[in-house]
Amino acid sequence: MKPTFTFSIIGGTLLVLLMPNLLVAQTNDYGTTRRPATCPSRTKPKTGAPSVEQAKMYFICDYEGLGGIQGERGSYMWLVGDINIEVAPVSRRFTPNDLPFNNRNGGTQLGMDPDKPVYDIRGSYTSYSCFNWPDKVGRNCDVDYFSDSTGICFLDTFGGWHCRMIGGQMKSERNVPPPTN
Incomplete structure (x- = not known):
């Protein structure tokens, strides 16, 4: 019985000592727990227009990502939030403008x-x-607010959906905290 009690004390002590490191490990070089989204599947809908929720998901998966050599100073991460999308109910043909x-x-x-x-x-x-600016963690993001953006949802040659928007009116802020969700 005594060894179990001793191991419980040791295990509890280790947990308390390691907890701050676990919390730090959850944040990344950008000072946030947010990670770029990935889409497990892009095949729905099989016919017709994507729903608003599907269009948002495909837009997020196309937009978010990592750049540079991760872990090194100057690497970067793109995230997106506050998304409002309307999807046209009817399709059109592809044009070179797309x-x-x-x-x-x-x-x-x-x-x-x-x-x-x-x-x-x-x-x-x-x-x-x-x-990834170690001297600016907590105020290391640039934020651009896009309104009146336009774009398209389209299928790739493997049958996967993509949704992209560009342009529109923009307001920017520099050296702000990273997003939390």
């Missing part, structure tokens, strides 16, 4: 399928660009 939406942050191509229908979207969102 090509700017084919680029992901960082310049990679999304593989837009020009033979599939395109759904126009419009809305507003808040964009966070947070940088």
Whole structure:
């Protein structure tokens, strides 16, 4: 019985000692617990327009990401919040004007399928660009507020949905705290 009690004390003591480190480990180099979103699947809906919730999810997954060499000074993270999106109820054909939406942050191509229908979207969102500046943790993000943005939801050549918006009126703030949710 005594060894169990002793191990309980040791285990409890270790837990108390390690708890601050666990909390610190939950934040990243950008001073937030937020991580860029990823979409486990992009295949719904099979037909018709994406719902507003689906369009938001695909927009977030396309927009958010990491850049630079993670863990090194100057690396960065894109996050998005306060998203309002309207999805057009009817589709239209692809046009060459849609090509700017084919680029992901960082310049990679999304593989837009020009033979599939395109759904126009419009809305507003808040964009966070947070940088790994150890001397500025807690005030290391730039925030851009976009209103009256326009974009599209489209299918790539593998049948996955993407939703992108650009432009619109913008207001900016610099050196602000990172988002918490």
